Amino acid sequence: MASNPFDKMTSAGGVSRPPSASDQLADRVFRAVAFSCAALIIVLLLFIMWELGGLALPAISQHGLGFITGTTWNVSRAEFGVLPEIWGTLYSSLIALLLGGTFGIGIAIFLTQDFIHARLAAVFRTIVELLAAIPSVVYGLWGIYVVIPLLRPAAEWLHQHLGFVPLFGTDMSGPGLAPAALVLAIMILPTVAAISVDAFRRIPYKVKEAAYGMGTTRWEAILKVMLPTASSGLLAALVLGFGRALGETMALAMLIGNSNQINLSLFAPANTLASLLASSFPEAGQIEVQALMYAAVVLLAITLIVNIVGLGIQQYTVRKFEGK
């Protein structure tokens, strides 16, 4: 019988050898660990939802849906309602989205449509990304000492001359919706800009070339070709930016005035769900803490829905262009 040449090779003790049994075992264990870590993140989200639900359960069973439609927050009478906070959250985030969205998409157009040299665009992009790196509390502090004093004269003028418009219905006495929404807009601008830049970059270069080849001006190309093509990506940017704005806490807690009221006026103090949590929690007693946990669940529900919608649109966009 001819001996197998491969047997000789292994016995010769070369450097190469197939994985030993212990290698195989280590491989199995390692893969199992990696798999459980991937599963862990899913479990984490479920655990967070379960835990928050559990914390809020006493308040949910006690206040029921009246909590969402109620407008008073009175600890001594144990009457809790978060309609003003829901209103404030949505109102401030919408104004922020209007401003931050316009600027974010504007900046994305500026960075991707050959307005400036590519290297300069990279520098500018870094500036916008650094805006996102500044912590929320620092924006809050800046808002208190820079934005509020700057807005005040303008707010007074608007209130005196256009006071009949509900938006300017009250005077600005300090913290209020306008400075909070303005700072919020600055905070979501980098998110919107980054996702919008991606949306524009995803458009094949030949689309732009074709448009210019037809003799369009730069803006005809942008408005009639680029924007419609990127529209779903831009929508995702706006929705995800909106989600960011909804959950933003500290800057708002410092700037919005924490007042439990529903008011259309931009200059009136208001409140949001997140800043209610931040400002009331440190001094809250047991019953109020339970009510705050209910508010946290409402916030969780709103942000999860908005984020999932945004991500869904984003994935749709990716599929549209990459055909996956």
Added chain:
Amino acid sequence: MMSIDLTTSPDAMPRPRLERQAFELRALTSGLLTLLTWTIAILGSIPLFSVIFMLVSEGGARLDWQALTALPPAGFELGGGFGNAIVGTLVMVGIATAISVPFGLLAAIYLAVLGPHSQVANVARFVAKTLTGFPSILAGVFVYGVLVISFGYSALAGGVALAVLMLPTVILAAEEAMKQVPTRMTDAAYGMGCTRSQVIWKVVLPTGVPGILTGVMLAVAGAAGESAPLLFTALFSNYYLSELMEPTASLSILIYNFSAMPFQNQIELAWAASLVLVLIVLVFNILARVIGRPKV
């Protein structure tokens, strides 16, 4: 039969004007919108410069050795600093990194290499993306329910809350970095008979290190600036950290507390603390950029 009139010379035929007219409406609109975009871009970068200017002028004026090491002043007291808050922030970010990086890295390995298209990976990826947009305060509420109710406010709880926030960022960045590893390298390793873990440890991880580190640094920078979750988990303390299971000071909570105080001294300290916090965040951000820069 169609006839073509050849009697008129081509020059006499009316021609469309193909060259661009500087003052026709569409050119004007284009110019106007370009101007608007420039305005937006310039206006958009003003806040950053304003924040930096305020930090340097207000915070830099007060930043000295005492501010960096002393304990926070009470009420009308003068002087003081935020040494304990710097230590607290660094310790809690350290705990968060120690928790989130191993778990995040392993999860990313599964998402990028072991089962990129499996059902679990798809769901996990979606959940991680959802969690990046998760309000940070809710991470605080979550850890409050899990740890603080039974063990009290502590640096550990603060670190865990920050870890919850860092985890999705680490996972997504590490996955992205590992996907950039060329397939031919992993294929070569498999071809030599490596097990999957050998491929991961000896090829994918070493090649993906710069990208992974970038993601970790960005997550650290984000966690260092977080404040809302710490309100629910670490609270605040006026003293230096002596053990992990007690309430702990952090720069961001100190800024929040001091910003609302009616005392000039505290407000100055809040600016100085903001400068320190932004510097810490920027250092990690810049590290992330330097490490992650594509090597040419």
